[in-house]
Amino acid sequence: MMRALSLFTTLKELKSDRLVTIYGVDLNADRFAKSRFTELDIYMEYMKKGSFDKIYGRIGYIPIEIVGEVALAVSEALSFMFDDHNVVPRCIKPSNILLSAHGKIKLCDYAMSTEVMNSQPESWVRTSYYTSPERVLGHELDQIKGDVWALGITLIELALGRFPYGRIQPPEADWMLEGGNGEPDNAEFQLKEDTQAELQLHHDSISAAQLGYASPTEDESFAEAQDRTIQPGEKNHPVQPREKVRPIEPGEPAPSGPAWAKQGVTWRGEENTMSVIDLLRVIVYEDAPRLPEGCFEQEVEQFVDGCLKKDTEKRMSPRDLVGHAWLNITREKAVNIKAWAGSI
Template identity: 35%
Template sequence: MTLKAPKIGTSNAAEGDNNLLTINGSSSAPPTGSASANRSTYHTTLSTTLAKLDLNSENKYHDLRNEDLKDMQELGQGNGGSVKKVEHVPTGTIMAKKIVLIDAKPSVRKQILRELQIMHDCNSNYIISFYGAFISDPNICICMEYMDKGSLDGIYKKIGPIDIEVVGKVALAVLEGLTYLYDVHRIIHRDIKPSNILFNSKGQIKICDFGVSGELINSIADTFVGTSTYMSPERIQGAQYTVKSDVWSLGISLIELALGRFPFSDSSSDESDLSDFEGTLSPARPAPLPPMTRAQKDKKKKRKSRGVSLQGGGMTMSILELLQHIVNEPAPRLTPEGRFPKEAEDFVDSCLLKTPDERRTPKDLLKHAWIDHSRTATIDLEAWASTF
């Protein structure tokens, strides 16, 4: 296999294309000159954009100020900045505040404005709500809905494999969110993974992090972004990113939630029972390595976090080897066979078809039998949320 270098978009899409999401002031980098002049220009552009968003806003948080927010907890690091849990003191509302340094390269600056516009325009039960944003020099602070149960990545790592009925509700919510983004805004998410799917104690499931989202037809969509381990085979090979690439990432994510581990990795314990994992990877496993010496085993322990372990033994793949595996080998499956409903197995298989032309869109997958079942399933997600 040859891994092609991904295409890097070098030109902006034509102005006035009705299919594109356009943002005033973000079509070009600030003029060249001193760093302070650049920052001043960008600061002005950003302030204008924020003011316009505030004027158009119908929510009660449009007059957000840093002094009105009380830090409560560090939530982690996101794309391009940190995220904190804060309280908006005047209203008592708990929010998630994303802090982004605006002394960033031009591409990141445009990304910030694009993210603001996308979030401001989104109004869906399956997308994290946007409360507003403000400048706290040299940072921009973006305030979003706080999901108190955190990401599904953190949840399954705490409680283990997630019940397939809950996983079905996750699939439904993500498909609804992706369909909304694509149909209403003509954008694709491009970074679907369990850490970007959030859950709250009300039983709501929403997708977040538009830090790497882009306009569907814009050349930005040809840039190599997203989390490589969830990336579709065609994207790894440098082909154009489409909404069907998000479907692949969803399929990988659903297996991860149902099995309680990343589909291409092994349990962290060498002594663990691997029978449950049989058949998850393709039968054509990489050739077994010769027995390791004690020195090699010690070296492997030190290096393990740098690679992806495949079903025990001495097989630890580098990211490059994993990407080659994703392209060359049959896709992972929801296994062992018979543990999960046939409809769930079929749904995941349809997400993970290697040829994108054969893969269905999120809108088409909303008509799948398993999704129909999940839509009417009586599982109480609010009650489930109370168990952890």
């Protein structure tokens, strides 16, 4: 516990617009005296809109312009912590990326310590989603590159609105359960990509007003509405509509996927989930997840792919991230995140 207290004290000294502010941390002497468990009181900045795992759980996948802002915020946080202060956070996941009512996106780094203190299997399972191959294998290598990997997985999860390792077909995955040389017998075995239609699953429930667009008239599209002069009292366009994905038609059933579709991870695995062991084997032996080809701009795909190189020497560093073309485009767009935050 004293180690955790020391760690929090160190984190308290890190001041950045990209990190949730920790105002103070104390051992709770009264509760400590009455309990066999040691407790810490942590005083930190309030982020009203909560974490991005809860946000996409409510509204579906996150608009790619907002995902770009998440990528920018986390990349700058990583660069600040590692390049400027030699701190490796090891906490990158949607539940540790928070949104304020004012549209500020910040990394909540303290979760690293809570996971060190919390050895419950459920906590470890959730964290395992974002574990890099080298960490699964116990290799130290360049530790900050593990956080870059976790960022790539996080961005896919937000952009798709689902568990990023979601599809394994058991008959072709038997090789993973039999030991062997770690290579699949069927060269065609691969994780299945979501269809473009699945990306649009929640889109028709998100109105133009929710996204902050100027509402198109009866005779114009979103793109045409963008070019029209904004009328008094009408909202500006904080984000751009996604045009490459076919909308789900009214009354059309949502794509259900095959029975073997996996929706998450549980300790031993269940009908609709994979086990932790299966997940770790997939992370190590299978190709890294990718965004569905053609659904996003080239710069977006390149950024995510650069985060998810299995060879750590080829994987981007925090310094590479902040200088990437996608983040430069994101900075230039200056998306009105506050308007979007107010709509969710």
